[in-house]
Amino acid sequence: KWLAHYSTLKNEPKVKAITCRAYARIGIIGNPSDGYFGKTISMSIANFWAEVTISESKNLVLVPHPLNDPTEFGSLLDLYYISRKEGYLGGLRLLQATCKKFYQFCSEKGIALSKQNFTLKYNVNIPRQVGLAGSSAIVSATLKCLMKFYNLTDDDMPISVRPNFILDVEKEELFITAGLQDRVVQVYEGLVYMDFNRSLMDERGFGNYVPMDIQCAPPFWLAYLRDPSDSGVIHSNVRQRWLNGDPDVIEAMKLFAELTDKARDSMEQKNWHDLAELMNKNLELRRSIFTDACLGPGNLKMIEIAKQHGSAVKLPGSGGAIIGLCFDLKKLSELKKAYQEAGFVFCQIVPYCPGNTGGQ
Known part of the structure; x- marks a missing residue:
């Protein structure tokens, strides 16, 4: 009896499954200056998230996502349409790269990891390739899981350096063009002011990261493309110009930082009409640097619809989505209808507050 009892205990997983989420984010002001020693304000949103689950297992297993990492198709036609819409770069590479970097980090810091293996699986409802930080959300949620599974504390990996770890996974392992903003807000969560001086x-x-009152x-409202292309491409030319010392780009990044400080004051005073003006200025400054040709017809069409309805508007990320402010409920209803009739997705932003339930 006792032998059977202990035999059963031995075969049971020692660690219960752990599920963690990381949320999509919107860049409210200052982006894309986070990659250029600027300042930004960003907010995590409850509309969309990545969720990762880790559980103890005999072997280390990374489970492919049926939609994002397909290996079976109903037909060649299915393969064609799925590949065209979803691309070839699913989330499995993000799990693997995070695990590799996590082991490397712990080895370099002299952190001893227990010998148990695990199974990692993920799910994500963040719209792909529209600049809402879906890739970094998967990495962020995976890191949360690994830290909990191996009982790492803030002393082992301080909260201030976690965004750098996540960015390193994407830049060094997967060559994804990115800045720190998304990773900071996904680690700190809520509404965050960031200074990357x-x-x-x-x-x-790392910079100076200051949580703000979510109130x-x-x-905000959000609109995005149904059928986007890779959002990472939009950064490329500007970064090279910045590295080459282009005075227009360098000055623009300083102006983005100034807009951010003004926006912080406006938000703290709940002077949202001033914030709306600053958002419009952020967009026009961005257009002057990236050029409309680089932004592409989809982004320009979304911007045009917002302006036609008298709404403040800007890009919350690297392209494929826009956010805005419209204080007239009738105009907001008309705006929603206009986006939907033009083939875009429209929704109201729900801020995510740290401490909410949802696999933290």
Whole structure:
């Protein structure tokens, strides 16, 4: 009897399954200056998230997602349409790269990891390739799972360096063009002001990250493309110009930072009409640097619809989606209808507050 009892205990998993989420985000002001020693304000949103589950297992297993990492298709036609819509780069590579970097980090820091293996699986409802930080959300949620599974604490990996870890996974392992903003807000969660001042970054490797009261956020709306292309491409030319010392780009990044400080004041005073003006300025500054040809027809059409309805508008990420502010409920209803008739997806933003339930 006792032998059977202990035999059963031995075969049971020692660690219960752990599920963690990381949320999509919208860049409210200042982006894309986060990759250029600028300042931004960003907010995690409850509309969309990535969810990762880790459980103890005999072997280390990474489970492919049936839609994002398909290996079976109903037909060649199915393969064609799925590949065309979803692309070839699913989330499995993100899990694998995070695990590899996690082991490397722990080895370099002298953190001893227990010998148990695990199974990782993920799910994500963040619209793909529209600049809402879906890739970094999967990495962020995976890191949360690994830290909990191996009982790592804030002393082992401080919260201030976790965004750098996530960015390193994407940039060094997967060559994804990105800045720190998305990773910071997905680690800290809520509404966050970020200062990526060069002297701070050079001195300690991370910026000054200040959580703000979520009540300072006005009611944003979001629209995005149904059938986007890769959002990472939009950064490329500007970064090279910045590295080459282009004075227009360098000045623009300073102006983005100034807009961010003004927006912080406006939000704290709940002066949302001033914030709306600053968002419009952010967009026009971005258009002057990236050019409309680089933004592409989809983004330009979404911007045009917003302006026709008198709404403030800007890009919350690298392209494929826009956010806006419209305080007239009748105009907001008309705006929603206009986007849907034009073939775009439209929704009201729901801010995500840290401490909410949802696999933290």
